[in-house]
Amino acid sequence: xxxxxxxxxxxxxxxxxxxxxxxxxxxxxxxxxxxxxxxxxxxxxxxxxxxxxxxxxxxxxxxxxxxxxxxxxxxxxxxxxxxxxxxxxxxxxxxxxxxxxxxxxxxxxxxxxxxx
Amino acid sequence: xxxxxxxxxxxxxxxxxxxxxxxxxxxxxxxxxxxxxxxxxxxxxxxxxxxxxxxxxxxxxxxxxxxxxxxxxxxxxxxxxxxxxxxxxxxxxxxxxxxxxxxxxxxxxxxxxxxxxxxxxxxxxxxxxxxxxxxxxxxxxxxxxxxxxxxxxxxxxxxxxxxxxxxxxxxxxxxxxxxxxxxxxxxxxxxxxxxxxxxxxxxxxxxxxxxxxxxxxxxxxxxxxxxxxxxxxxxxxxxxxxxxxxxxxxxxxxxxxxxxxxxxxxxxxxxxxxxxxxxxxxxxxxxxxxxxxxxxxxxxxxxxxxxxxxxxxxxxxxxxxxxxxxxxxxxxxxxxxxxxxxxxxxxxxxxxxxxxxxxxxxxxxxxxxxxxxxxxxxxxxxxxxxxxxxxxxxxxxxxxxxxxxxxxxxxxxxxxxxxxxxxxxxxxxxxxxxxxxxxxxxxxxxxxxxxxxxxxxxxxxxxxxxxxxxxxxxxxxxxxxxx
Numbered sequence: 001x002x003x004x005x006x007x008x009x010x011x012x013x014x015x016x017x018x019x020x021x022x023x024x025x026x027x028x029x030x031x032x033x034x035x036x037x038x039x040x041x042x043x044x045x046x047x048x049x050x051x052x053x054x055x056x057x058x059x060x061x062x063x064x065x066x067x068x069x070x071x072x073x074x075x076x077x078x079x080x081x082x083x084x085x086x087x088x089x090x091x092x093x094x095x096x097x098x099x100x101x102x103x104x105x106x107x108x109x110x111x112x113x114x115x116x
Numbered sequence: 117x118x119x120x121x122x123x124x125x126x127x128x129x130x131x132x133x134x135x136x137x138x139x140x141x142x143x144x145x146x147x148x149x150x151x152x153x154x155x156x157x158x159x160x161x162x163x164x165x166x167x168x169x170x171x172x173x174x175x176x177x178x179x180x181x182x183x184x185x186x187x188x189x190x191x192x193x194x195x196x197x198x199x200x201x202x203x204x205x206x207x208x209x210x211x212x213x214x215x216x217x218x219x220x221x222x223x224x225x226x227x228x229x230x231x232x233x234x235x236x237x238x239x240x241x242x243x244x245x246x247x248x249x250x251x252x253x254x255x256x257x258x259x260x261x262x263x264x265x266x267x268x269x270x271x272x273x274x275x276x277x278x279x280x281x282x283x284x285x286x287x288x289x290x291x292x293x294x295x296x297x298x299x300x301x302x303x304x305x306x307x308x309x310x311x312x313x314x315x316x317x318x319x320x321x322x323x324x325x326x327x328x329x330x331x332x333x334x335x336x337x338x339x340x341x342x343x344x345x346x347x348x349x350x351x352x353x354x355x356x357x358x359x360x361x362x363x364x365x366x367x368x369x370x371x372x373x374x375x376x377x378x379x380x381x382x383x384x385x386x387x388x389x390x391x392x393x394x395x396x397x398x399x400x401x402x403x404x405x406x407x408x409x410x411x412x413x414x415x416x417x418x419x420x421x422x423x424x425x426x427x428x429x430x431x432x433x434x435x436x437x438x439x440x441x442x443x444x445x446x447x448x449x450x451x452x453x454x455x456x457x458x459x460x461x462x463x464x465x466x467x468x469x470x471x472x473x474x475x476x477x478x479x480x481x482x483x484x485x486x487x488x489x490x491x492x493x494x495x496x497x498x499x500x501x502x503x504x505x506x507x508x509x510x511x512x513x514x515x516x517x518x519x520x521x522x523x524x525x526x527x528x529x530x531x532x533x534x535x536x537x538x539x540x541x542x543x544x545x546x547x548x549x550x551x552x553x554x555x556x557x558x559x560x561x562x563x564x565x566x567x568x569x570x571x572x573x574x575x576x577x578x579x580x581x582x583x584x585x586x587x588x589x590x591x592x593x594x595x596x597x598x599x
Binding site for chain 1: 165169
């Protein structure tokens with residue numbers, strides 16, 4: 001299978017890692033979580049969502065756990081994904097990297113203090 | 117409905133992606149569609165989906181390609197050639213189906229190409245014996261004298277397979293259509309080349325040197341006057357040159373022809389296999405002596421669908437004529453006969469005379485061979501009434517048989533006017549698309565100034581081809597009663 005480059009980490013992949021930080025989620029759950037945590041700015045379409053999931057699975061940043069129903073959404077069995085420790089580490093380093101840029105931005109007085 | 121549309125759109129993704137996540141993607145679509153109802157949410161959903169497709173489909177394919185290139189690069193340097201499989205699953209049944217269809221199409225295209233290229237192979241040398249100018253060939257449809265001769269020219273070039281000799285007009289029709297399309301655009305250089313070629317060929321080959329000189333001068337004069345400059349269409353240009361040549365020569369057999377498909381450089385000699393195949397085909401078809409029987413009132417009936425090569429079919433022909441020997445009248449049914457070998461035409465005609473008879477063939481120089489080999493020993497048909505059944509398909513050699521017997525008042529023709537093919541010129545190639553018919557021989561027509569070329573042979577008794585046999589039988593019967 002083709003390898004996808006996760007370096008630099010695409011923002012969709014980063015958001016997926018973040019969405020899984022709290023709990024295991026299925027695809028639609030991830031999509032809604034990402035929409036929520038980005039204030040509705042990022043609505044992952046199925047193609048982008050699953051190709052990102054595929055890349056993250058290949059690199060063992062997330063893993064698939066046992067499929068099960070989501071009673072709120074009906075009786076269909078759904079594939080659930082869980083963040084691995086490598087994924088958590090990757091998300092942390094990405095957040096650190098962004099935080100570094102944020103510091104730069106703040107030092108350049110592009111950002112005002114009340115944002116972060 | 118909208119789910120079906122999205123399912124179709126999902127087919128844009130590579131199969132490995134569809135297999136892994138197609139169902140999940142559809143599920144996600146259903147979830148969103150269920151949760152986002154109303155006009156604007158639905159609109160937003162579709163905008164999201166389309167935007168997502170636009171971004172993610174190319175990315176999926178790009179990744180596949182990159183992975184393949186990376187995988188193959190290191191292995192290609194040495195060792196035997198190898199194939200790289202794009203997908204790690206088996207191809208779908210549909211892929212086999214389309215692969216099969218594509219292969220068939222490619223094969224069909226290839227064989228059509230071959231047929232087209234090979235269709236000018238030299239039947240002339242196969243079927244005409246000693247003379248290039250003596251092979252009768254089938255043609256198609258009623259046409260102007262020009263068109264008819266032109267077709268004949270092409271046909272004489274094109275028939276290469278023994279089965280083609282079975283007088284199927286389809287192949288000729290196809291050639292005709294190709295040429296009639298005449299899509300080629302001419303430029304000044306091409307016109308020059310054709311005119312030069314025409315002049316050179318006429319000077320060398322035309323039967324009358326003085327006329328040849330006049331034709332050459334006329335062509336050159338027209339060229340200098342700029343009369344040809346307007347012609348950019350191959351067919352129209354050939355027509356124009358034909359008119360220019362005929363204006364001075366008054367010879368309807370002198371002509372320029374244009375072929376949209378390429379005219380090959382040389383006529384290939386028939387291979388032993390082709391000759392063997394011809395013999396085989398003739399054997400199977402009883403040399404096209406389709407029906408031979410004695411009708412009531414002892415009227416002999418022979419349905420002959422061609423005039424086959426005597427070197428193959430002479431014994432069949434003599435046997436057929438021998439079995440008619442005691443008939444009181446003979447009906448030759450040539451309604452499906454589209455020609456063949458002049459020697460066979462003359463061979464059969466010989467039975468109908470008790471003395472050598474001048475046997476006119478517009479494509480052969482008048483020689484000793486131009487008389488029938490009559491009388492045939494033991495033959496009793498020389499003074500029996502003869503009827504020839506004709507149709508609009510009766511062509512070429514069959515027309516010669518009908519025409520000569522009619523002119524000699526030796527037979528009564530019953531049926532329809534024949535098709536009208538008496539190509540008297542020999543074809544000379546000028547270039548890939550142009551060639552010309554040039555009469556190289558002087559045949560003496562003792563009957564008339566014009567033969568049946570382009571106009572056909574008129575029957576003595578005009579009836580529909582389907583009714584011709586019945587009409588001829590009645591004629592024969594009443595004729596026999598009088599005796």
